[in-house]
Amino acid sequence: MDKLRSMEVFVAAVEAGSFAAAAERCGMSAVMVGKHIRALEQMLGAALLTRTTRRQALTEIGRRYADQCRAIRAQIDEAQSLAESMRTAPRGLLKVTAPVSFGARWLAPAVTDYLRLHPDVTVDLNLNDRTVDLVEEGFDVAVRIGPLPDSTLVARPLRPYGMAICASPAYLKKHGRPRTPADLAQHECLEFTGWLPQARWKLKGERDGRLVRPGRFCANSTAALRMAALNGFGIVMQAEVILADDIAAGRLVPLLRNYLPSPRPMHLVYSRDRRATPKLTTFVDFLLERFGQ
Numbered sequence: 001m002d003k004l005r006s007m008e009v010f011v012a013a014v015e016a017g018s019f020a021a022a023a024e025r026c027g028m029s030a031v032m033v034g035k036h037i038r039a040l041e042q043m044l045g046a047a048l049l050t051r052t053t054r055r056q057a058l059t060e061i062g063r064r065y066a067d068q069c070r071a072i073r074a075q076i077d078e079a080q081s082l083a084e085s086m087r088t089a090p091r092g093l094l095k096v097t098a099p100v101s102f103g104a105r106w107l108a109p110a111v112t113d114y115l116r117l118h119p120d121v122t123v124d125l126n127l128n129d130r131t132v133d134l135v136e137e138g139f140d141v142a143v144r145i146g147p148l149p150d151s152t153l154v155a156r157p158l159r160p161y162g163m164a165i166c167a168s169p170a171y172l173k174k175h176g177r178p179r180t181p182a183d184l185a186q187h188e189c190l191e192f193t194g195w196l197p198q199a200r201w202k203l204k205g206e207r208d209g210r211l212v213r214p215g216r217f218c219a220n221s222t223a224a225l226r227m228a229a230l231n232g233f234g235i236v237m238q239a240e241v242i243l244a245d246d247i248a249a250g251r252l253v254p255l256l257r258n259y260l261p262s263p264r265p266m267h268l269v270y271s272r273d274r275r276a277t278p279k280l281t282t283f284v285d286f287l288l289e290r291f292g293q
Contacts, residue, residue: 003043004076007069009036010048014058014066040065090278091120097134098143101222101242102161102266103127106291107143114286121279129194134271140280141270143287153269156284158291160263164240165203166252170232178235181259188234190225191218201237203259266291 012033013022019030026033041048048062058066098107104127111123126132126139134142134153145161167187178184181203189201215234219225222238229236230251236243246252268287270280 003040004072006036006040008073009033010040011066011069011073013037013049013056014062018056089120090118090282092277092279093122093124094141094279094283095124095126095139096141096143096283097126097128097132097139099129099145100127101239102143102145106241107287110287110290113290114283117286118279118282121283123283134269141268141283143266144269145266146264148265148267148269151269152272154272155267155269156288157293158266158268158287159293161266162240162263163237163260164243164247165235165237165255165257165260166229166243166247167235167255168230168232168252169250171229171234172253174232178255181256184235188217189215190228190234190236191215192222192225192238193218193220194222202261203256204261 009022009026009028009032012025013019016022016025019033023030023033037048044061044065046061047059048065050057050059096107096111103125108125111125115121115123131144132139132142134140143158144155148155175187178187184201191201217225217228217234219228222242225236225238226242226246228234230246235255236252243252247254268284268291270276270284
């Protein structure tokens with residue numbers, strides 16, 4: 001027999017005062033009520049009730065067991081209510097992952113705006129440039145930059161991820177302004193080691209996408225390369241969203257706009273779930289409105 005169902009029947013018998021009343025409450029026969037209680041007694045190896053023709057009484061074990069059964073039933077009811085409420089309003093923990101640069105500069109402020117709208121939601125944001133396995137690592141949603149492999153994940157397109165090539169006014173005053181990709185061979189080009197080798201400084205108009213000589217400063221941090229460019233050391237190529245404020249303020253000057261690489265696709269991906277929770281659907285809708293095409 002179903003142990004939880006037997007516990008419910010036992011509590012009903014205790015509260016109703018008889019097997020007949022418990023049977024009416026549980027929608028079964030009095031004989032079946034007796035079978036449920038005997039099944040519990042056999043499992044526990046102890047009597048829960050003593051019965052005469054006129055009355056029934058709890059044993060000491062039965063009284064304590066009934067209290068625990070009520071507590072378990074209350075926990076089950078609470079869990080059921082929580083699950084139902086999470087299906088009707090955004091609440092609970094949402095685990096999100098995104099590339100470091102986009103996540104720190106643009107996604108983090110968007111998350112705080114979303115949280116202000118939904119005070120019962122908590123977001124755990126993990127910034128990582130590797131491809132995270134959503135199901136294996138327990139993430140609800142991810143931002144992915146670049147072509148997507150075939151998968152069972154839902155992919156919603158976001159604004160393409162464009163690039164910018166920039167240098168500080170001080171650098172350009174000292175070293176001159178490159179007019180074509182070939183001119184970069186005479187300049188300090190800051191290298192981001194997080195790119196795939198075939199993608200480093202691959203510009204339109206170049207045959208192989210390689211510089212004549214590698215830059216003298218490389219880093220796995222876009223923030224470090226941005227600071228080097230602001231300090232006048234060299235030319236940086238990074239995502240437009242990272243350098244946009246510096247360009248607008250005149251701290252960096254855009255270069256070679258006609259030779260920029262094609263913008264890379266950017267998507268919001270999440271597991272296919274027909275019963276998606278409100279926290280996920282509202283978060284996806286919010287990011288599509290904020291960063292959609």
